Amino acid sequence: MAKKLPKTDVVIIGVGWAGGIIASELTKKGLSVVGLERGKERVTEDYYMAHDELRYALRYDLMQDLSKETITFRSTEKIRALPMRQYGSFLLGEGLGGAGVHWNGQTFRFLPYDFKIRSMTEERYGKDKIPPEMTIQDWGITYDQLEPYFDKFEKTTGISGEENPLAGKRSNPYPTPPMLHTPSMKMFADAAKNLKLNPYTVPSANLSESYTNPDGISRAACQYCGYCERFGCEYGAKADPVVTVIPVAKKTGKFEIRTHSYVRRILHKGGKATGVMYTDLTTGEEIEQPADIVVSTGYVFNNTRLMLLSKIGKPYDSSSGTGVIGKNYAYQVIKGNAAGFFEDKFNLFAGAGSLGMGLDDFNGDNFDHSDLKFIHGGNIAHTITGQRPIQNNPVPEESPRWGKEFKANSLKYANSVLSVGSQGSSMPFRHHYLDLDPTYKDAFGDPLIRITFDFEEQDRQLARYLSDRCAEIVQEMGGQNIMKLKELGPYEITTYQSTHNTGGVIMGENPGNSAVNNYLQMWDMENLFVVGASAFPHNSGYNPTGTVGALAYRTAEGILEYSKKGGLLV
């Protein structure tokens, strides 16, 4: 029999970006909030020994412990899904701050096109442009409706940036000026301009200068130490929930964080959530936390899995195309890159997670797709994130991968290979989805989440197109012996690509095609809000966190309204 605790106004599952934002906004208005985090407490002092590539980048110190819980994967319904036994394609966050601790901080707004993707694509190219199996849909919200929330997230985090001529209209400039420019970033900008493209400095949560946000939280400037992605920031310069929103919520005295608390079920009765059941990992005790409002902020996999395990919403059925939970799983097409060898050496050991120059001439519908066999595109960027030595040993394609010649080449080129990469968007397909695995279990005996996903012709065409554009820029920068993608190949789970998984509890205009409305409120359960990239009906050609942050702020507003009036907000 589970121990039952006193009821709280709101219980939040997972304390990362989405959980932290919602906790800070609700507690500021006087609601009592309990945050349940399955990982441990984290503080900036944890990272004074953070410049350790082996511990953090190769041994995944900040990531979820896969021995207790992982995902299973199959490329089609015809084969058996098997567990991701070791990390590869993407990394799962855990602990206070979640993946917001070890992100790079590249903070974009999805394009106006993204939110109206089906109607705008059909309007410009006709209905036949979208293959029948591609299940894109309008998001039930427009860029203009979401703009104030993007603005809010950027102010909280202090994003450093400059105007991007091909992005949606902004109500305010970025809160802080762009990051410093390295010599190779200048080369990229010059090359892009020569090619009549529109380069701009990548918007960064790393902070170009010290900054105090509207909540009164001050942070120091980035030191370009070269250890962002997979690492925590020892300066607190990188925006992270632990150094921004969580302290604001804590200060109100209304936010109680319980770490090592693993939520296993959302409890519900008569169509309404009544609270959650979690296991205290330090004692093994099962505990019930009743609440008026439940907010699930477990990004993608945990949000979807909790809905399925708790039997909330209608599970997606790929054979009939009905149901919604697990639908529209999408990813990021990240392999459309190019790299070149240069005569000069560069300070590639230095950098920051979001230091770089980018352009959106080939993103969204910013270019004509009439003669192309794909829709959408991707952001193209030259980023300087710190080339750490174990993971970065570029050698010419024909060079051996070990031995005398490898050593000589890898040392020779350690500081003179520049790359230009793309973040290709990822469209959903009817046969790509998440559900519960019939065989493999977590440490509690609950089924793992199962991914059914592969790259499609859309992705192959898009990756090759973007890789060609990247190669043109590298060539214009003066690169020699240029390496680029030849063929995308099948999706495989062993090579790191991106942690930008999306979908599963998607938003939309009506309960027929979506699980949540544009306040991320469940259509089927009005006091349950499901927040994260799980809400994205497709993934854009950008990092997702800016859009997750904006949606979280909007959700917080919706919850406040709901707490007063009740009922569906849309």
Place this chain on the structure above:
Amino acid sequence: MLGGVLGYLLPKQKTPPAAPAPAQNENNYNQALMFFNQEQYRITEAAVERIFPADDNGPGAKELGAAFFIDHQLAGDWGFNARDYMQPPFYVGEKTQGYQGRLRRREIFYIGLREIQNYSQKKYQKDFPSLAPEEQDAVLTAFQNDDVKLTTISASGFFNLLRSSTLEGVYSDPLYGGNKNMQGWTMRQYPGNQMAYTNIIEKNFTVIPPKSLKDHL
């Protein structure tokens, strides 16, 4: 512009030591074995040296301590796959699904090193460490290309593990037992871990003497 936090964090500027050669008889107590027996250690030492050999640029993986690094890693969490999902059932999967074996890294090394020895004996009637460098390369290439047929483990899988852990031993912080005196970093002009690069981020290539985590304690 640099806040109080930075002033507090930055270690006092001191002239970095020019990677002093340790005295000949200085003991490095880290250089002993936690997992391998002496034969396994000698095979590993010979193999890592072929993957990353000594040359005009500087020392090879052997002198850098990569074999001690691997020994120490196999003795801990990584060797036991402690943070990997190792629950049954085990099925042969598609290549896209990644490693699906039941063996842990320490068992794979145990078998792999023995098979390197067996193959060397069969082909050259000698132990792997006693082979000429070209013969050692031929043995490793046979593993890399799966020309060696093994029933227990994947020969190429073992080779890839050996290669990646060699690079880890060459380039990880010296605290783990490899990258002796930061010479791995020095060879590729990698400054190890510095607290800040604000002064050079806008500049052309700058050689900075490396620092290790020990400098930040």
